[in-house]
Amino acid sequence: MISFSRAFVLSAAAITQARAACTNPSARVSWTTLTAAQKQAYFAADLCLMNAPAQLGAAIPGVISRYDDLVGVHQQQGNVLAGTDTWHVTGQFLSVHRYFLHAHEVLLRTECGYTGPIPYWDEVVDSGAFSSSSVVADFGGVGDTNGNIVSGPFANHVCHLGPQGNTTDHVLQRAINEGEASRCSSFNLNTALSKTAFNAFQGWIYDSIHRGGHAGIGGDMFDLMTSPNDPLFFLHHAYLDKIWADWQAVDPAKRTYDLANAGYETQAVPPGGRVPTNNNTVLYIYGILPNSTVAEVANTKGGYLCYTYQ
Numbered sequence: 001m002i003s004f005s006r007a008f009v010l011s012a013a014a015i016t017q018a019r020a021a022c023t024n025p026s027a028r029v030s031w032t033t034l035t036a037a038q039k040q041a042y043f044a045a046d047l048c049l050m051n052a053p054a055q056l057g058a059a060i061p062g063v064i065s066r067y068d069d070l071v072g073v074h075q076q077q078g079n080v081l082a083g084t085d086t087w088h089v090t091g092q093f094l095s096v097h098r099y100f101l102h103a104h105e106v107l108l109r110t111e112c113g114y115t116g117p118i119p120y121w122d123e124v125v126d127s128g129a130f131s132s133s134s135v136v137a138d139f140g141g142v143g144d145t146n147g148n149i150v151s152g153p154f155a156n157h158v159c160h161l162g163p164q165g166n167t168t169d170h171v172l173q174r175a176i177n178e179g180e181a182s183r184c185s186s187f188n189l190n191t192a193l194s195k196t197a198f199n200a201f202q203g204w205i206y207d208s209i210h211r212g213g214h215a216g217i218g219g220d221m222f223d224l225m226t227s228p229n230d231p232l233f234f235l236h237h238a239y240l241d242k243i244w245a246d247w248q249a250v251d252p253a254k255r256t257y258d259l260a261n262a263g264y265e266t267q268a269v270p271p272g273g274r275v276p277t278n279n280n281t282v283l284y285i286y287g288i289l290p291n292s293t294v295a296e297v298a299n300t301k302g303g304y305l306c307y308t309y310q
Contacts, residue, residue, distance in 0.1 A: 022306035028242065029310045031119040031135050031235055038116045039138060043153040046231050048112035050157065056286050062167025064160045066111065070104060071161045073286050075225045079165060083268045088224065091263030091277025094202055094244050095294045097237050099283045102297070102305060104234050106289060120238035120309070123213055124189050128182035130216050139232050140172075147173040147219050154231060162226035172230060175218030183212025193247055199261040201247055210240055242309040245300050256298050 034042070052066035060072035077096075078087045087096050101118075108114040126133040131142055140152030148171040150156055157172045188208035195201040213236035214221050220229040227233050248255045257279055264274040265281050275281075279295035296304040 020303050022301040022303050024306070025301050026117065026307045027310045028118045028120055028238060028307055030122045031138070032122070032125075033310075034117070034119060041114065041116050042108075042119065045108040045112040045114035047153065049107055052111065056288075059286055062161050066107065068160050069286070069288060070100075070107070071159075071226055071228045073103075073288065074100065074228050075161055075165065076286070077284075078225045080224055080267065081164065085267040086265065088206075089263075089267050090265060091199075091202075091259060092265065092281050092283065092294055093206060093263075094240070095277075095281075095297050096283050098241050098244070098297045098300075098305075099285065099289075099292055101234060101237055101241060103285050103288050118238060118307070119235055120242050121213075121232065121235035123184035123209065123236070123239055124186050126181070127184040127186070127212075128178050130178060130181040131176050135235065136174075136176075136217070136232070139230075142176050143174045143219070147175045149174060159220060159226070159229040162220060162223050162229060164223060164225050173219035174221065174230070177216055177218050180212055180218075181216030183208045184216065185212075188212070189243065192243060193250075195247075197260065198255065198258050199263070201244075202262060205240060205243060209243070213239070241300075245309055248299075252299075257295060259294070 031039075046067065049067040049070075050065050054060075054063040054065055054069050056069045056072060057063055060069070060076055063069055063072045074087065078085055080089060087093065090096075105118050121135045126135065130136055136142065138152070140149040140154050143149050148156075150171075154172055158169050159172055160169055161167055162170070188204070192201055192204045192209065195204060214224075214227055217230065217232055217236075221227050221232060221236075223229070259277055259279065262277050265277050266274060277294065279293065279298070281294045283292045283294065283297065285291075292304065296302070299305065300307050300309075
């Protein structure tokens with residue numbers, strides 16, 4: 001598998017070079033650096049998606065809004081309990097979520113007129129203290145005594161998907177767990193960045209900071225299938241994407257396309273046997289964007305994508 005990954009570097013590079021050059025990358029920034037006006041513009045764009053009609057109703061049960069389309073795509077491809085997951089316990093976990101973040105950004109910009117930066121939540125700052133996080137506060141806080149979000153920009157927002165594979169209307173919920181939130185620690189961050197092999201890096205991220213962000217917020221965020229119901233999902237995964245980009249930048253020639261021992265394309269074992277995740281692995285999002293590949297999203301400045309992190 002190692003030789004396969006290395007052999008594919010040239011063809012992966014050829015794929016990215018075929019696209020327009022990334023000459024003016026946008027900058028993704030920490031949420032806390034945004035001005036009040038920038039924060040309001042971001043909220044307005046997400047609310048725009050929540051109020052726009054779904055376009056995938058024929059393909060995904062229960063979707064009502066354009067925002068639901070995104071949640072539904074994640075729900076349909078994230079069913080770990082049924083053994084059909086292709087987004088989490090697979091080798092393309094980080095790749096497919098990078099693609100998913102890109103889809104969210106494209107919808108914000110093309111369908112809701114958003115022109116500001118894409119934000120991430122620098123969770124190491126709030127490790128073990130999500131309840132007092134200014135980021136969580138901006139997104140509506142910890143909720144009422146039942147965990148329902150009743151204040152802030154998403155107050156009383158009704159989610160149409162979840163729990164898990166269901167389509168049950170419910171108010172957006174959180175259930176902060178500071179023990180889980182402590183997984184977003186500097187120790188786990190530094191340990192992840194110290195890994196020299198991609199499979200070790202991705203595995204550490206998945207079990208530590210990835211889990212910490214989801215379980216630390218709790219409620220909808222802790223539902224593996226429908227966690228994008230909570231708009232904090234996109235800031236959390238942008239942070240994970242930043243960590244991955246930082247790790248790649250240490251040795252781009254080796255780390256951009258290397259997938260040695262990363263895992264398989266599917267959780268279940270298909271009739272022909274599992275296929276190792278590779279740079280040709282197709283990333284699918286129900287037509288919100290055209291299908292992509294792991295290779296195309298491997299480089300944040302490769303042409304298909306064009307952004308950096310500050």
